[in-house]
Amino acid sequence: MDIKKTLRLFTLYSRLSFRTIFQARTGIFFFMLGKAMRFLFLFLFIFLVFSRTRIIKSYDLNQVIVFFLTYTLIDNLSQMLFREVYRFRPLVLSGALDLILLKPHHPFLRILIGGIDFLDMLLIVPYAALIIIFACRLPQISLTGFFIF
Amino acid sequence: MLKYVMRKYLTVFTTTVKEYAAYRLNFLLWRFRAVLNLIVIFFLWNAVLEKQNTFGNYGKESLLTYIILVNLIINFVLGTRTAEIAGEINNGDIINILLKPVSFFKFYWMRDLADKAVNIFFAILEVALLVYFFKIPLITPHNILLFIVLFIVGTLISFFINLMLSFIAFWTTEVWAPRFVFFMVVSFLSGSFFPLDLLPKPVYYAMLATPFPYLYYLPTKILVGQTDKIIYFEVLMAFVWLLLAWLLTRLMWNKGNRNFSFWGR
Numbered sequence: 001m002d003i004k005k006t007l008r009l010f011t012l013y014s015r016l017s018f019r020t021i022f023q024a025r026t027g028i029f030f031f032m033l034g035k036a037m038r039f040l041f042l043f044l045f046i047f048l049v050f051s052r053t054r055i056i057k058s059y060d061l062n063q064v065i066v067f068f069l070t071y072t073l074i075d076n077l078s079q080m081l082f083r084e085v086y087r088f089r090p091l092v093l094s095g096a097l098d099l100i101l102l103k104p105h106h107p108f109l110r111i112l113i114g115g116i117d118f119l120d121m122l123l124i125v126p127y128a129a130l131i132i133i134f135a136c137r138l139p140q141i142s143l144t145g146f147f148i149f
Numbered sequence: 150m151l152k153y154v155m156r157k158y159l160t161v162f163t164t165t166v167k168e169y170a171a172y173r174l175n176f177l178l179w180r181f182r183a184v185l186n187l188i189v190i191f192f193l194w195n196a197v198l199e200k201q202n203t204f205g206n207y208g209k210e211s212l213l214t215y216i217i218l219v220n221l222i223i224n225f226v227l228g229t230r231t232a233e234i235a236g237e238i239n240n241g242d243i244i245n246i247l248l249k250p251v252s253f254f255k256f257y258w259m260r261d262l263a264d265k266a267v268n269i270f271f272a273i274l275e276v277a278l279l280v281y282f283f284k285i286p287l288i289t290p291h292n293i294l295l296f297i298v299l300f301i302v303g304t305l306i307s308f309f310i311n312l313m314l315s316f317i318a319f320w321t322t323e324v325w326a327p328r329f330v331f332f333m334v335v336s337f338l339s340g341s342f343f344p345l346d347l348l349p350k351p352v353y354y355a356m357l358a359t360p361f362p363y364l365y366y367l368p369t370k371i372l373v374g375q376t377d378k379i380i381y382f383e384v385l386m387a388f389v390w391l392l393l394a395w396l397l398t399r400l401m402w403n404k405g406n407r408n409f410s411f412w413g414r
Contacts, residue, residue, distance in 0.1 A: 030326030034333045041337035048347060049197055052204055057196045 009109055017083075017115025031119055039072060039123075062137045069131045070149075076127060080120035081113055157251060158259045165230065165263035176267075183268075184275050187220045190342060191279070205347045211373050214288045215344050217276060219369040222300065223341060224272040226307045226365045228265035231257055234315035235324035241411035253402075254312075261308055291374030295384075299368040302387045307364050309394035316398070319405030340366030344375065360394065363387040 021028065046068060050061040059067070088111050091097040100110045135141055135149075169176050194216050198209045207215070234257065237243040246253060280287060290296070314331055318324045336342070338361035345366050346353055356362055367383055370376065 024323050024326075026321065027323040027326040030323075030330050034326070034330040037330065037333045038336075041333070045337070045342050048343065049193075053197055053201060055200075056193075057199070 006105070006109060009105055010113060013110065013114045014116040018118050020115075021118055028119065032122070035119070035123060039127075042068065062134055065134045066131065066138065069127060069134060073124065073127045073131060076120050076123055080117045080124070083117035083120070084111055084114040087111075158255055161251075161256055161259040162263045162266075165260045166267055169267055180271050180275065183220075183224070183272065184279075187217075187276070187279070190220070191216055191283075191285075194343075205344075207344060207347070207375065210286045210288050211375060212344070213285060215369055215373045215375075217280065217285060217287065218372055219340060219365055221269070221272050221276050222303075222365045222369055224268040225265045226300075226304050227335070228261065228268040229308070229311045230260040230264050231308070231311040231315050232328065234312070235318035235328075238315070238318035238405075238409065239322050239324070243409075244411055257312070258308065261311075265304070288373060290372045292371045292376070296368050296372045299363070299371060299384065299387055302391050303364045303368055306360055306387075306391050306394050309391075309398040310360065312398050313394075313401055316401040316405050319401070319408050335361060335364065338362070339364045340369070344370060346370070346375070357383065357386060360390040363390055 043065075046061070046064055049056070050064070054060065056064065088097075091100065091111065097107075097111075100107050103110065135146070191213070194204075194212060198204060198212065202209050204212055234243065237246070246256060249256075279285065310331070314328045315324065317327055338345075338356055338359060340362065345356055345362055348356070363383075363386065367380075367387060371380075
């Protein structure tokens with residue numbers, strides 16, 4: 001399958017996913033609230049630990065925060081791209097997977113990247129901004145190190 | 150008669166346990182995830198306490214014991230099958246239970262108990278292995294009687310809150326999002342990562358006004374002996390929240406039933 005057609009289908013599935021997500025407005029509010037709370041709570045937890053200690057296994061507060069933010073960003077990116085895998089099991093159990101296998105494209109296009117999760121996409125910006133802010137506080141950061149990161 | 154009723158609900162219990170045998174890999178991976186969670190949080194605290202013997206008002210052994218025990222207790226308190234009720238309300242399958250000669254609440258309490266029993270059984274084995282292999286220093290449990298009382302209260306509060314989260318389905322199909330928020334809140338405000346009394350005093354007292362500390366933080370705190378005085382207020386609040394949770398659940402169930410209609414399934 002050529003890349004152009006794959007991209008067109010990916011865009012189509014993402015558009016459909018966008019419409020599906022925004023049909024449930026209350027759901028959007030609660031999911032965003034839940035994701036924000038999880039992030040905030042873990043952030044506070046790190047601060048709580050470092051309120052009574054300065055170093056954990058040679059890592060200081062800023063280094064631990066950069067670690068946490070990097071994990072959050074990567075986790076968020078993968079959830080944004082591969083949200084559809086969460087729906088794979090019900091597809092198999094209900095038999096609806098047959099309908100995907102019959103389509104004239106690779107089934108992974110639908111069951112793996114079949115629609116971007118736009119809620120996760122919204123959160124990437126603040127996460128990336130926070131990484132930059134806290135990474136800049138690290139004394140040992142260099143331009144080469146940043147690009148390797 | 151009593152024997153017949155007991156047998157009926159015992160069958161619900163055993164059938165639920167057998168359901169886990171249908172998707173064994175699913176269950177094993179679920180347990181694997183639980184062990185990973187425990188290992189990560191344990192080694193984090195172990196690293197924090199490597200160069201200091203106390204953290205706040207907790208000694209090293211008390212804090213590590215708290216982390217191990219709280220993760221054990223979570224398996225029982227939060228283990229639930231009530232999440233499926235929301236789907237059953239939305240697709241009408243709940244009618245099949247309502248028509249059966251069983252109490253809806255007792256039916257789901259037995260399903261929950263089965264889930265809790267299976268999870269705690271495996272959790273005890275996992276924790277025992279971790280304690281043995283990593284030579285984790287545990288302290289002797291304290292106040293076991295008070296712990297048992299608060300443990301039962303916490304389990305019941307959790308059961309009623311979970312039921313309420315599913316009863317939302319009587320009014321909307323968007324049921325997963327509020328449950329997601331609940332789990333985010335519970336994971337932090339119930340003390341899964343750290344004992345809540347490590348927080349600044351005003352924040353800690355504000356939290357005591359919510360039902361979350363009574364799920365598993367308070368029972369675990371009592372078990373590790375972190376109570377220098379009798380905690381009448383906390384015990385009273387636990388019972389107040391149990392009563393409130395029960396009343397609200399009954400209210401939602403009654404109102405929801407009046408609101409609900411479906412046709413033959």
